Amino acid sequence: MSISAEKFFLGRQPILDRKQEIVGYELLFRSADIDHAVFESYSHASSNVITHALASFGMNEVLGGKFGFINVHLSLLLSEMLELLPIKQTVLELLEMIKLDDQVIERCRELKELGFLLALDDHEFDVANNEIYYVIDIVKIDILLTGMEALPEVVRQLRKYPVKLLAEKVETVEQFQVCFDLGFDLFQGYFFARPVVLNRRKIDVSGLALLKLLQQLTIGASIEMIEMTFKENPGLSYNLLRLVNSVALGMREKIKTLRHAILMLGMNHLRRWTQLSLFTGHDSRSINHPLLELATVRGRLMEIMMKQLDGRASSDEQAEAAFMVGILSLLDVLFETPMEEIIANLNLNDDVSSALLKREGQLGKMLMLAERLEVTDFEAVNVLLGECGVSLNQLLTAQLEAFNWRSSIIHQEEESLSNVL
Numbered sequence: 001m002s003i004s005a006e007k008f009f010l011g012r013q014p015i016l017d018r019k020q021e022i023v024g025y026e027l028l029f030r031s032a033d034i035d036h037a038v039f040e041s042y043s044h045a046s047s048n049v050i051t052h053a054l055a056s057f058g059m060n061e062v063l064g065g066k067f068g069f070i071n072v073h074l075s076l077l078l079s080e081m082l083e084l085l086p087i088k089q090t091v092l093e094l095l096e097m098i099k100l101d102d103q104v105i106e107r108c109r110e111l112k113e114l115g116f117l118l119a120l121d122d123h124e125f126d127v128a129n130n131e132i133y134y135v136i137d138i139v140k141i142d143i144l145l146t147g148m149e150a151l152p153e154v155v156r157q158l159r160k161y162p163v164k165l166l167a168e169k170v171e172t173v174e175q176f177q178v179c180f181d182l183g184f185d186l187f188q189g190y191f192f193a194r195p196v197v198l199n200r201r202k203i204d205v206s207g208l209a210l211l212k213l214l215q216q217l218t219i220g221a222s223i224e225m226i227e228m229t230f231k232e233n234p235g236l237s238y239n240l241l242r243l244v245n246s247v248a249l250g251m252r253e254k255i256k257t258l259r260h261a262i263l264m265l266g267m268n269h270l271r272r273w274t275q276l277s278l279f280t281g282h283d284s285r286s287i288n289h290p291l292l293e294l295a296t297v298r299g300r301l302m303e304i305m306m307k308q309l310d311g312r313a314s315s316d317e318q319a320e321a322a323f324m325v326g327i328l329s330l331l332d333v334l335f336e337t338p339m340e341e342i343i344a345n346l347n348l349n350d351d352v353s354s355a356l357l358k359r360e361g362q363l364g365k366m367l368m369l370a371e372r373l374e375v376t377d378f379e380a381v382n383v384l385l386g387e388c389g390v391s392l393n394q395l396l397t398a399q400l401e402a403f404n405w406r407s408s409i410i411h412q413e414e415e416s417l418s419n420v421l
Contacts, residue, residue, distance in 0.1 A: 007032040007392050010399055011376030012062065014290055015069065015166065016187045018180065022290050024067030024091065026188065028376045032392055059086050061400050064407035067091050071121060074098050078107055087114055091138065093121040100132050108135045122168070125157050133161035138186070140166045148178060155182045190375060192290045195332045207335060209233040210278050215346045217271040223262060226270075230258050240265075243273060268320075275299070275327040279334060291330050293406065298370045299326030300402040305366055308394045324348075325355045325363045326370060362388070373399075 011028035059068055069091040076082065077094065092111060098104060100120075108118050112135060119138035122145065133139075139158055146154060158165060167179040170189030179187060213229050213236070230237045237258055244261045262270060279292035302322035332339040339356055348356075355363035369384040373395075385395060 008396075009373075009376075009378045009381060009392070010062070010396060011373065011378070012399075012403070013188060013374075013376065014293060015067070016192070016290060018185065020187075020192060020290065022066060022293055023186070024069055025063060026069040026071075026093070027062065028071070030378050032382075059089060060407070061404045063089060064403060065089075067117070069093055069119065071095055074104070077104065077111075082111070082116070083114070087116055091117040091119050093119045093140065094136075096120075096122040096124075100129050105132050105135060108132065112137075119166070125154050127157075133158070133163060136163055138164045138166050140168050140188075141184075142168045143175060143179065144169045148175070151178070151182055155184070159183070193294055193330065193333055195336075206233070206235055207278065209236050210274055211342070211346065214271070214274050214278070217267065217274060219347050223259065226262060227259050230262075239277065240273075271320075272323070275324065278327075278331065291334055294374065295327050295330045296406050297402045298329065298367075298374070299323040300405050301370050301373075301398050302326040302363070302366045304398040304401055305369075305388065305390050305394065308398065309389055321349070321352055322363060322366060325352055325367055328352075328356055329367055329371075369395075 009030045009032065011030075013026045013028065014022045015024040015026060017023045062068065066089075068086075068089055070085070071093045072082070073095050077092070077098065082092065094100075094104070094108075112118060117137045118135065119140055120132075120136055121140050122142045123139050124146070125139075141151070141154060143151060155165060164185040165183070166186035166188060167175075167184045168188045170176050170179060170187050170191045172191050172194065175189075176187060176191045209229065209232070213226065216226050216229060230240060240258070240261050244265055265273070276292070276296060279289055279295055300323065302325060303319045306319045306322040328343070331337075331342050335342060343353060343356060351361050351363055354360040355367050358364060359368050365384060365388050369381060369388055369390075372380040372384060381395075385392060390398075
């Protein structure tokens with residue numbers, strides 16, 4: 001894989017619809033060689049990074065079929081280099097410092113005719129911008145900058161125009177609910193990934209069965225014990241058979257018994273399937289569940305970074321432990337239960353437990369690196385890269401492989417589902 005010679009950080013923030021399903025990502029770039037203040041003054045990415053780097057490894061790897069929201073400053077907006085981007089998959093975000101004059105409006109009309117979607121970033125409503133509101137597709141509103149009290153009037157004014165409204169920096173469930181009730185169409189922020197443990201919600205039967213199965217696989221239980229867990233949970237058994245019978249695994253032979261299914265799948269694949277099923281089996285959103293997205297990419301990213309470590313041969317066991325930490329790190333959010341309670345009965349080793357509970361050790365630092373990368377805290381990422389012994393190029397390679405792997409899971413899920421239907 002060829003990556004641009006210019007070193008840069010890549011961030012990917014999910015954008016959700018009203019069903020809380022992922023419909024796109026805002027892609028944020030920062031050159032590692034540009035001073036922070038200069039970078040913030042002009043753009044989230046240089047034209048060189050956007051055009052050449054994305055052309056090198058392809059948007060599909062990063063987006064997995066979703067829309068890509070990309071910040072553009074005035075010179076890039078007016079440049080023909082934009083046409084290097086996948087037109088039908090790209091949303092161009094006009095940065096707030098762009099003056100919305102006649103030249104910009106005309107250029108927006110041209111880009112829209114080409115097939116681009118257009119958005120106004122961090123926008124403050126002004127009736128003087130009446131003309132461009134009929135050209136733009138999406139208006140992004142920073143709810144913290146605007147203020148929650150002012151939101152109703154802003155929404156009322158913009159609802160006069162044929163635009164979708166996107167609420168930015170939605171960090172709590174309460175903020176999401178307010179924006180949802182006001183009629184926002186899209187949401188950006190990490191409200192869905194914040195632990196909410198006050199409700200002490202009881203883990204449902206399917207969740208308990210999966211946690212039990214994960215425990216058995218972690219301690220190396222016998223196939224008889226594992227088979228019994230499936231027999232005690234018909235829904236779990238059905239999903240296992242559906243997976244093994246799917247053409248995604250390339251198996252010509254139809255599986256007739258649970259034990260045959262377990263043996264055909266193998267313990268390593270079964271463990272990984274169990275980890276992912278904690279998310280896909282918990283919510284009807286399944287494929288586009290934002291927590292599943294975070295968890296799978298986080299786990300795969302950590303696994304690849306563990307394998308990349310210079311000066312040491314990372315065993316499959318170490319890489320698998322890294323993947324497990326990434327996957328399990330969001331279970332407290334999923335089940336609305338403290339992490340201590342979730343892992344108390346999983347019999348995890350000290351390295352994994354310390355990483356999950358205290359962010360300690362090599363695995364803990366890698367988990368922090370993945371978490372800071374998700375929220376595009378590139379300063380912290382830069383420090384943690386050194387502590388983890390991972391280079392910037394290795395990180396970018398790991399990200400792209402993780403994104404691509406996540407996309408393959410979506411295809412397998414869809415293919416498996418179509419076989420059942």
